[in-house]
Amino acid sequence: MTTAESRTVSRPATELRLERVTRWYGDVIALNDVDLCFGPGVTGLLGPNGAGKTTMIRLMVGLAKQGDGRVLLDGAPVRNNLSALARIGYVADGDGLYDEQKAREFLHDQARLRGFQGDAAHSRADVVLERVGLSAAADRPIGGFSKGMRQRVKLAQALLHDPDVLVLDEPLTGLDPIMRRDFIQVVRELGDEGVTVVVSSHVLHEIEAMTDAIVLMRYGQVLAEGTVTDIRDKLDTEPRRVALSTPEPRTLARRLITVDGLVTGLSFDDGLLTVLTLDPEQLCEQVQELVLAGDISVSSIDPLDEDLRSVFAYLVQ
Amino acid sequence: MRRSEPGVNTGLRRPATPTGLAAVRVALGTSTAGALKGRRLLGMVILMGLPMVIFALRAVFAEGGRGTGFTSFAFVVVHIYGTLLLPMSLIWMGTGAFGDEWSKGTAHYVVGVPLPRWALVVGRWLATVRRALCFVLPAISVVFLLCELPYPGGVQEYALDLGWSLVVISLMCMAYSALFICLGLLLKRAVIMALVYVFAVEAAISKLPQAFASLSMSFHGRNLLWQITDRNEFEPPLIGSGGPFDAEPHSIGVSLLAIVLMTAIALLLASVALWHKECGGSAGGADEET
Secondary structure (H helix, E strand, O other), X not given: OOOOOXXXXXXXXXXXXXXXXXXXXXXXXXXXXXXXXXXXXXXXXXXXXXXXXXXXXXXXXXXXXXXXXXXXXXXXXXXXXXXXXXXXXXXXXXXXXXXOOEHHHHHHHHHHHOOOOHHHHHHHHHHHHHHOOOHHHOOOEHHXXXXXXXXXXXHHHHHOOOOOEEEEEOOOOOOOHHHHHHHHHHHHHXXXXXXXXXXXXXXXXXXXXXXXXXXXEEOOEEEEEEEHHHHHHHOOXXXXXXXXXXXXXXXXXXXXXXXXXXXXXXXXOOOEEEEEEOOHHHHHHHHHHHHXXXXXXXXXXXXXXXXXXXHHHHHHO | OOOOOOOOOOOOOOOOOOOHHHHHHHHHHOOOOHHXXXXXXXXXXXXXXXXXXXXXHHHHHOOOOOOHHHHHHHHHHHHHHHHHXXXXXXXXXXXXXXXXXXXXXXXXHHHXXXXXXXXXXXXXXXXXXXXXXXXXXXXXXXXHHHHHOOOOOHHHHHHHHHHHHHHHHHHHHHHHHHHHHHHHHHXXXXXXXXXXXXXXXXXXXXXXXXXXXXXXXXXXXHHHHHXXXXXXHHOOOOOOOOOOOOOOOOOHHHHHHHHHHHXXXXXXXHHHHHHHOOOOOOXXXXXXXX
């Protein structure tokens, strides 16, 4: 299954696939039989620290080798495959950069390593510097840059060669709110352009801001993949919370608990009734019937568990 | 950060990745960052400059007879530069040529690019050699002048020997660089192992009879100089002494082949090591694995 749907695709669709990938570090299993496929658009890779996100990312960009299984870019192995590496951009989670180099020099060198020659390497460096907003600081040594500026340099080098696949490992770390907003915007635009973007994070709202296509990981395994709603729908054994605004919460509660098996829990909070139910759709129908019958007034019905945080909480518990 | 404009990414025609000698040229041209700059370079300047200072002082204060100058120069070339200072300074440069990329977290900027591994190795090797030669050749030339200028006609008489010394030192520089780059990629404690190698093999074993000394590059360098210039000041020890390990001296071809072979094998091993090298994951505390 492709986790991210194709959007406004302006380039051939690229597919990055992991087939039954396993990776051990000594006695520790970092990835356990992972099967995934990433397509055009932004996919969020979500999981707590130690879930195996970085290991998986390093396999995806060819910097590490899997123990078992295969990592394929459009059917070809990634590791030590030059044509595959030429199509991948990568922003690492670490802070490593050549501090003594100026930003422009660094990007020029990286452009040359990617095949740009002479003036093309210079102009390409200038284009990406402009895009990440570093033109003014281009001739300053990277060692003097703030964390946010260093992140931008890393993003710039990943964009130099117009990658078909862009892999970002915890890219928003250290960015101020404005930079974070702009960075998210750029990532979304790249996804809209048809780039296969994989973004890892352990911060839920960061991923939520970039995409609704996610892969949830824990202990080296994929817990779930798809959109937040899709994943939530699959969790039919877990009750979901629905908040009902009503002037008579206790009356409404009395009416709802008479329906067999509909309500598994209740809580009250000043004009708000929160119902735990295994079947939110039936709950909505029941409330609608009560309202239409004129028995009770309900001003709003809000499902509380459709966001990423609640899905994640369910899955990792 | 700017919003993307049409053509900023989508309109770009991605260039073909360099291959063959073009890849080597790119790797060489982009090797100025990281290990080949900073404190390591300063260390090389100090090491290479030390004999110049000593001989400058000697030229001012000491006295010697005719021929003393060249004897001193040969001693410096063989024992100071060829056996000690050159390998010592190249330990830092060679092991750091790739090793620092891992310790500083920049390895993915090197091994993540679409260049053949061998081209990366050869590019960095050439960069290391180029940088080292920029210091060692002038340093040896200055020492030569300091040794010979006090003696009228000395410079002209031994100029050709200086030329051959520079050629052989360059060959040794290439071999040492390849060896230490290889060790830097293969071993986690490469500097310590390289120091052990320099003191055990280049400084100690190279002084043994030819059968043992042939294992060292400094022996072959010295033998080359001796065979080419026919100057006794370069003659390796214990050859022709009639001892139990006495043997016919190696020819120029044998010593040249030995140095070239050692260089080629070291570069090959380094390329294989880089091919298998990983930018490790976070699990299990493994930062790097080979």
